Amino acid sequence: xxAFKEIVTKAILGKGKKYFKNNYTxxxxxxxxxxxxxxxxxxxxxxxxxxxxxxxxxxYDVNIWYSYDNNSKxxxxxxxxxxxxxxxxxxxxxxxxxxxxxxxxxxxxxxxxSNVTINNGVIDYxxxxxxxxxxxxxxxxxxxxxxxxxxxxxxxxEVDEKTLKEIDDNVExxxx
Numbered sequence: 001x002x003a004f005k006e007i008v009t010k011a012i013l014g015k016g017k018k019y020f021k022n023n024y025t026x027x028x029x030x031x032x033x034x035x036x037x038x039x040x041x042x043x044x045x046x047x048x049x050x051x052x053x054x055x056x057x058x059x060y061d062v063n064i065w066y067s068y069d070n071n072s073k074x075x076x077x078x079x080x081x082x083x084x085x086x087x088x089x090x091x092x093x094x095x096x097x098x099x100x101x102x103x104x105x106x107x108x109x110x111x112x113x114s115n116v117t118i119n120n121g122v123i124d125y126x127x128x129x130x131x132x133x134x135x136x137x138x139x140x141x142x143x144x145x146x147x148x149x150x151x152x153x154x155x156x157x158e159v160d161e162k163t164l165k166e167i168d169d170n171v172e173x174x175x176x
Contacts, residue, residue: 003144003145004142004143004144005143005145006140006141006142007140007141007142008138008139008140009138009141010136010137010138011136011137011138011139012092012134012135012136013092013101013135013139014089014090014091014092014133014134015133015134016087016089016090016132016133017108017130017131017132017133018085018087018130018131018133019109019128019129019130020085020128020129020131021114021127021128022083022126022127022128023124023125023126024062024081024126025122025123025124025125026062026064026077026079026122026123026125027122027123028066028068028075028077028123030068030069030075031121032066032067032068032121032123033066033067033068033069033071033118034066034067034071035064035065035066035118036067037064038062038065038113038116038125039062039063039113040060040061040062040063040110040111040112040113040127041060041061042059042060042061043058043059043060043107043110043111043129044058044059044060045057045058045059045105045107045131046058046105047103047104047105049101049103049135052088053086053088054086054087054088054089054103054133054135055085056083056084056085056087056105056133057082058082058084058085059081059083060080060081060111060127061078061079061080061081062078062080062081062125062127063076063077063078064076064077064078064079064113064116064123066123077123081127085131087133089133089135091135092139100137100138101135101136101137102135102136102137103133103134103135104133104134104135104136105132106132106133107130107131107132108130108132109128109129109130110129111127111128111129112127112128112129113125113127114126114128
């Protein structure tokens with residue numbers, strides 16, 4: 001016959017990933033002729049819960065190398081791009097978001113620039129990234145236990161025959 005015990009432990013209450021594709025614009029001091037390259041560095045982010053949703057605040061630096069003055073000169077413009085993404089992470093059965101839950105965010109695909117164009121002297125660019133989110137919190141689990149207690153082993157004192165004979169020979173019966 002089995003019985004159950006409940007154990008409180010930390011576990012993953014919800015887990016998911018989301019792909020993001022965002023479009024931005026950038027104005028330079030001089031009118032660009034051609035975009036020569038774009039790269040993204042210094043990605044930082046953190047996640048927290050608010051109103052039953054997970055909010056991820058982050059930033060990265062976008063560096064765009066471009067030519068100007070009819071492709072005779074080049075320059076690099078850097079912009080710190082901040083973002084705030086709100087996602088709904090599907091939670092396991094009976095799991096609730098609580099203030100003591102931990103939100104872990106991972107970058108599954110680092111931000112990269114997927115498209116850059118020049119429109120009317122303004123640089124338009126697209127950044128793609130993929131983030132993974134885990135909600136860690138306390139939960140109860142049930143485990144099966146046996147009702148029967150394991151039998152006790154009998155512990156024998158190790159006494160040899162010589163010691164027992166010596167005890168019998170030295171016992172004075174008048175005291176018994």
